[in-house]
Amino acid sequence: MATSTMPRGWRLAGRYTLLIVLTIVVLFPIWVMLVGALKPGNKVLQDPLLPTHVTFDTLREAWRDGNLGRALVNSTIVALIVTVAQVVTAVLSAYAFAFLRFPGRTFVFGVFLATLLVPFEATVVVNRSTVQDLGWLNSYQGLAVPFLATAFGTFLVRQVFLTLPKDLREAARMDGLGHLGFLREVAVPLARPTLGALALFGFLSTWNQYLWPTTISTDDDWNTVQSGLRALAQAQIDKPNLVIAGTVIVALPIFVILLVFQRQLVRGLTAGAVKG
Amino acid sequence: MNRRRRPAAAGAVLGCLLLAACGSGKSILEAGNEPRPTAAPVTTLPGQTTVPGQTTVPTAPPTTEPRPIDSLPPCDMAALDEAAADGPVEILFWHGMSNELGRELERIVDQFNASQDRVEVSLEFQGGYEQTIDKYLQSDTDNRPDLVQMPEYTVQLMVDTQSNVPVQACMEDAGYDASRILPTALDAYATESIQWAMPFNVSNPVLYYNKKVFRDAGLDPEAPPLTLEQLGEYGRTIQATGAASYGVAFDSAPDGGGGWFLEQWLAKEGEFYSDNANGRSAPSTRVLFDGPTGVELLTGLQDILTTGGGVYVGENPSGTDAFLKLADASTPASMTISTSAALGSVLQFVEGGIIPGIGVEDLGVGPMPSPSGAPGTLIGGASLWITEGRGDAEAAASFEFISYLVSPEIQSEWAAATGYVPVNAGAVELDPLRAVYTGDPRFRVAYDQVAQTPDVPTSNGPVLGPLREVRVTAASAMAQIMNGAEPQAALTDAATLANALIADYNARRG
Amino acid sequence: MTRDAASRRRWRDAPLALAMLAPSLIVLGAFVLYPLARAFWLGHQRCDPTGANCRSNGWDQYLDVFRSEEFQQAFGVTFRFAVLTVPVGLALGVGLAVLADKQLRGMGFFRTVFSSTVATSVAVASLMWFFLLNPSVGVLADWIGGVAKNPGLLQDEDTALWAVAISSIWANLGFTFIVVTAGLQSIPADLYESAYVDGASGWMRFTNVTLPMLGPTLLFAGVVLTSRAFQSYGEFDLLTGGGPNGSTTSLTYLVYGNNSIIKNNSGLQAAVAVLLFAVLLVLSLAQIRGVERRVHYGN
Helix, strand or coil: CCCCCCCCHHHHHHHHHHHHHHHHHHHHHHHHHHHHHCCCHHHCCCCCCCCCCCCCHHHHHHHHHCCHHHHHHHHHHHHHHHHHHHHHHHHHHHHHHHHCCCCCHHHHHHHHHHHHCCCHHHCHHHHHHHHHHCCCCCCHHHHHHHHCCCHHHHHHHHHHHHHCCHHHHHHHHHCCCCHHHHHHHHHHHHCHHHHHHHHHHHHHHHHCCCHHHHHHCCCHHHCCHHHHHHHHCCCCCCCCCHHHHHHHHHHHHHHHHHHHHHHHHHHHHHHCCCCC | CHHHHHHHHHHHHHHHHHHHHHCCCCCHHHCCCCCCCCCCCCCCCCCCCCCCCCCCCCCCCCCCCCCCHHHCCCCCCHHHHHHHCCCCEEEEEEECCCHHHHHHHHHHHHHHHHHCCCEEEEEEECCCHHHHHHHHHHCCHHHCCCEEEEEHHHHHHHHHHCCEECHHHHHHHHCCCCCCECHHHHHHCEECCEECCEEEEEECEEEEEEHHHHHHCCCCCCCCCCEHHHHHHHHHHHHHHCCCCCCEEECCCCCCCCCHHHHHHHHHCCCCCEHHHHHCCCCCCCECCCCHHHHHHHHHHHHHHHHCCCEECCCCCCCCHHHHHHHCCCCCCCEEEEEHHHHHHHHHHHHCCCCCCCCHHHEEEEECCECCCCCCCCCEEEEEEEECCCCHHHHHHHHHHHHHHCCHHHHHHHHHHHCCECCEHHHHHCCCHHHHHHHCHHHHHHHHHHHCCCCCHHHCCCCCCCHHHHHHHHHHHHHHHHCCCCHHHHHHHHHHHHHHHHHHHHHHHC | CHHHHHHHHHHHCHHHHHHHHHHHHHHHHHHHHHHHHHHHHHCCEECCCCCCCCEECCCHHHHHHHHCHHHHHHHHHHHHHHHHHHHHHHHHHHHHHHHCCCCCCCHHHHHHHHHHHHHCCHHHHHHHHHHHHCCCCCHHHHHHCHHHCCCCHHHCCCCHHHHHHHHHHHHHHHHHHHHHHHHHHCCCHHHHHHHHHCCCCHHHHHHHHHHHHCHHHHHHHHHHHHHHHHHCCHHHHHHCCCCCCCCCCCHHHHHHCCCCCCCCCHHHHHHHHHHHHHHHHHHHHHHHHHHHCCCCCCC
8 A cells, every 4th residue: 555654764674673573473383383393202302392313203104194195185175165066056056045035035045144154063963973874984975065165255256246336237137148147257256356255265174174074984084174173182101293293294384375376265254354 | 342342341241140130050961851860069959858958869870780781782793703704893993092002002903904804994183082982972873883992981981882792792792801901990891790891901000300400409210209299298398408399299180189080089099989889789969079088188189289399280171281391391280190001101101201301211200199199090191982783793893993902912902002000801911012011110000900809899090970970079179179179068069060960961871 | 716816836946946956955954953953852762772762851051051060161161262262263374374465576485385275174283282282292392481381381271271262263364365365356456556545554444455355255264263163173172072071071071071961961962063063153153244334245
């Protein structure tokens, strides 16, 4: 943003000092974690702030013991499935609510909104038995299906659709575009920033799922990274830093995604917060 | 910010109002309209009268009828021979052994699979005992394993699921000779005169201590404290000489210092943990840990913390905090009580040089100190349960695998690698365990504790459906006492809640 | 005839609408509404430890559960946790975002740093803080001393919830920072300029322009953070196991935790879970209604 202030030197210095201090505070746990992950287990108590005795053995062991390779693959697949599905289902249902007229529209929309308020934690027990009855324990279906649609996404995309000028739809109709054509050619492209945000949000929240994957897998081949970490966190007296090495492995891919998609994430996450 | 504060404040007020106005002071276990024995000391429920200060308990029949084995799912060992003719029978085995223990188990399973072609075992680690229990309870027969490892506190819970082929059925059908299996270990998993499960990994609490600190303090490193009083004296000496900051480090984990040890201590003192002979002559209706022995014990522990150089490390959720306190760089402790099953990994921990100046030979292991110093222990660890309804061949294959796991050879390897007590007496006469026991007496301590256990009813641990939950309540009392609460009051509260847990469990089961 | 036409128009889109809504309706119905209804039913029952043989225990089980000591304590823990994490988290997010907002050299770096914790999940953040706060292994214990050393911040009844809250605030900081930064960028620059021309100081510009214009953003972030706080489970599971002495047993931990006394008691678990929903419902409605009236929507 353009500001016409001529920043005074001391002010600027103060701001930078503060920023640097806060940077240190925010990064401190990450630094300790990195240092811990790069040490052999028996040197953890020595120089906890300095990367002495650097070794990749602990990372390698965490990778092996936590079956993290497989867990990363599982998490990626599940998160991608869920992300794509959430965007598609949200676009479809949002379109219905924004552009179609049908009896009971308000009521159905109300039902959608109501599901937004149901904490997933309140449904886990029943969902587990549903997934078990479907024979989906230890499967990608089991991990993904409960999350394929969200009222949050529907709500978000509907907001965007509602801001599209009415004459757009009229003009499209004149050009002979049906609903699906309009959706594909006009509505979706215009909603792209929001959809990007929704996708990232969906990806992150699926990646970060903790309770559900620990509940429905009975085979560590179906661990996600979070449930894999939990298994790694078991009593580990001779290698207190093994689990820390695991957290580094798990956090790294997301950190890279964040670096690459930072702009989209920033732009996207606002879609829910800022009107228009 | 200020725009958000209003509703938050309103919410806070609302919340506080609700808390103040709505709290009934009753336990959640009492919710609903079915009359349940009260958890609060002075409450009267329909159909029951209570005396202030005393918990009500329904009267139970004094003895349990032995269950005829015919009334339980059978085991047909011949089914395995038939099925194995068409190739190996595959069985799924769930376990809760993490890290080194898990890797050793994996090695043994691979060895078994390679040694024969009748049974193929696949192993699935569930993340720990608690997760194994959760997943077993939540699953239906199709999603359960053929064989599952369950910790010692689940005996009654497992019996009540009515989902198992008792190993006794297989033992009888196979003509299995169980004479070399430790009788106390077998007894731990037998109720109503049925042998439900086969003990596999037996552990008990032992004292771990730093011999170098003992030497520095002028204490005999080969004579660890046996009584609580000695434990406090040692701690005082260690502190006074400046050999270390603390004597013993206590935790209050449900499956450690807070719950499990309490059961062990009462047994060592010849006391029952719950009525009806620990639930073995008839279903237990209440716990007894709030009696004089329990109070005396906890008072003793509290004294060690206040005047005996002890230090409290909390609930030890990761299971490692007490050990790490021994390695603490600034204010280390010099002793702790923990499961013998940790010995293998603790030695590796020390071997890596994590405590500067301390080598493997400086780690001492002694019997679990108790108020009177009496020897003996309850059987801890876990046992193997065969799931019913997965097929006759699978049940038989599971038993064949069980026989392998408890054979002298495998128990010898398993105990030597881990620190568990072998369940088969023959294991001690075989290498590698024979060599370990002669070469490194530290591994023998847990075994000797089992061997020295007196043959009395109190040496058989409690069988309570909700034993894990009862442990949690005991651990909570322990935590309070460690922080200075009055032992009798804390134990009485815990016992009240524990009795409500038992009553609620029995009502739900019935 | 006109009525006919109107009715036809009313119904014309219906088949398409149904087709478009079907995927969402099926998923939400099967995995949100049905389990909620089922849990609601289960909440008046008592079942055996495997969840079978359920029998009615009367609908007043809900009321009794709500009033019970365990629920009230867990409710209090959950509520305090939200009060500890949400305002502080928002304030920090706003502070960092405002500091790093100016187009100055190096702000890209600071933005990356402040968003970085979004890369940590609940499990990652909790395990990191578990390691950091460990009284023997962690570096913080020796610096802080006292209770941090003995028995440790996570192991003392008075500090455990705070310690968990710090971990949670840290983990959510990246999210809040990103959201607020985006909110800041959408504030028209001319608003600041006119405020500047009017002679408003930096602080006044912050309170008179920035904060009001951030209203919708803060509402969004606040609602998300509050619902996360009320649904937190992993933090408690990994950091404290609900202890010490129940001081971090949240409502979710009461339902699912290893150390919960109702862990094999599906009727009571369902009742608590449904009551958690009810609490969130009341809270969300209050929050949205209370805040929406005051929020200033830009443009």
